Each structure stands twice: as C-alpha cells, then as structure tokens.
Amino acid sequence: MTSSSALPAGWTPAPAGYKHVVSVSIGSSKRNAREELEVLGQKLILERIGTDGDMEKAAQLFRELDGKVDAFGLGGTDLYIIAGDKKYSFRDIVKLCSNAKQTPILDGSGLKHTLEREAIRQLDPHIHWKNTRTLMVAAVDRFGMAEELAQSGADVLYGDLIFSLGLPVPLRTIGALRNVAHTLLPVLTLLPFKWFYPTGDKQDKEVKGTGSNYYAWADVLAGDFLYIRRYAPKDLKGKVILTNTTTPADLEWAKASGVKEMITTTPRIGGRSFGTNVMEAFFVALSGKKEALTEAEYLDYIRKIGFKPEITALNP
Secondary structure, three states: OOOOOOOOOOOOOOOOOOEEEEEEEOOOHHHOEEEEEEEOOEEEEEEEEEOOOOHHHHHHHHHHHOOOOOEEEEEOOOOEEEEOOEEEEOHHHHHHHOOOOOOOEEOOHHHHHHHHHHHHHHHHHHHOOOOOEEEEOOOHHHHHHHHHHHHHOOEEEEOHHHHHOOOOOOEOOHHHHHHHHHHHHHHHOOOOHHHOOOOHHHHHOOOOOOOHHHHHHOOEEEOOHHHHHHHOOOOOOOOEEEEOOEOHHHHHHHHHOOOOEEEEOOOOEOOEEOOHHHHHHHHHHHHOOOOOOOHHHHHHHHHHHOOOOEEEEOOO
16 A cells, blocks of 8 residues: 555455455544454455544545445444435535445445334333333434334433534424424534534543433433443443444443443444444445345345344443
C-alpha cells in the first residue's frame, strides 16, 4: 500500500475462496476488528475499520476497496432511517456512499427491520415483555425493534426527543414516535449526521445527568450501545441491556456498572458482537448478490444459520 492509503498498516485482502466484508465506520478506530468464520460451507472475513469521525478517510476507503471486497457495511451512521412505511436519508451520508460504484453498501436498516423484530419475539420467554419497563434511548433508527416492543406489550419509553434533541418530552406510544419521525426527519436529515450521533472520540465521552431518572425507571435499556452508554448514570444495578455491537471492553464497563445481563441480537464472533451493518453485509456477501436482500431473504438466512440473541450474565 502507498503512504496515501487510508487502509490500516499491514492490511491484507481476504485469501482466495473467502468472501470479504468490510465495515467502513465513522466511529472510533479503537473498536476495529477482523474475524474469520465459516458459515454454510463458505469461509468469510468480517472486518471493521473506523475512521475516528473523518468522513474523507471513509470516502477514500470506499474508493480504495470498491470492487475488491464482496460487501461494505456502513458503520457509525445510517444511510436510511425507516419509520413505518417511509424511508429517510441523511444527505451527507448519501454523498459519502456515492464513492462506492461496484460493491454494495449495507447500513443495517434491513436487519433492524427483520433480525431485531425476530430477536424481540425469541426473547419473550426469557424477558416476559408484557408490562416490562423498557427505555429506548433512541428509537427512530431501530423502528423495527420499537414497533415489536410495542406489539409485545412492553411498557416502552422512547427517548429520542430527550436524548437526541435535548427536549424533556418522553414519547410513550409507537404512534407518538411515528408522528415525531414523520414530522422531524424530513428536516433533520438535511443536517450533518454528527449533530445527532457521536462520532470519533465523542463516542467515548459520557453525558451525565441527562435523563438519568428514565434510566432509573427502566428494567431494560434497548437500542444502540454507544447511545445507551453515553447517557447512562453510574449505577445500572439489575438492568438488562438489549443491544447489538459490543466489545470485551463494553462488557467490562457494563459489569462494573452493575448490569445484570447483556443481550445482543446477534451472536458473538471472536469475543465481540458486530453491528447490524456488518451482519447485513455478511448476508449479502453470503448470497452472492450485489444489492440488499428482501426481508424474506434475510429471515430465511437468519433461520437457516440459526442466529439467535446471545445472553451474557454479568451480575446474576
């Protein structure tokens, strides 16, 4: 690689016969990972490369690896936010993704509508959702999970206005969340994504005092792990976290905070769970297609492979 390459030092392509999935994330490079696995007779490399909030570096990675890997994940941001039957795109993220001309880019939105719904249903015998007090710190980027929690009978508080916009307005119904999404997203998606979600080093900074009383109220904290951790009070004794992307360091933090269980909607690979963007790209690479799969195709792979939520007891 030349000195101008955006790839990590010593980076190598996948060996012959392997499928290669690379998640380009505008998140912290501290969470980088590269794992090898074999599924349904196919060997794969799953990789995450963080750019520490550097959008131009992310754009360069897409250009460098375009056509050389089987599928891209888009991490640390969303290309699409799906709220009910409507889809919204962040303008600056659409521009970022235009740097890949051949390799498909998956942001996880397809799996958030399928795998995460399925996970809520599979977890009911363990959690018993009906009337369980559940806080989704941010729900609009995981509308499938939000809708399935509501349908399960959980007592859900959607914290999008509280935590994303700093407005002390809890949303208590899926209808209220849908109305807010349809009203605000057409405007908010014209603004820089980093205004609403921590990128780079900001992912490691915690914001204390904002909405701590809602954390105290909840039995289950659901949604994006970095968002949950960002606003979490010091004491999370007895809480259950339902999330996706976690590293060994995240598990240590949760255990030290008193979290009872960490549940991820995908299994751990090499000691960590990968984001929905990586897993969606994984399914697309496995299929051999050059585009996002249908919801039915994702569900077929989920059931064929036997993907189930992983429950890790931390402070039983």
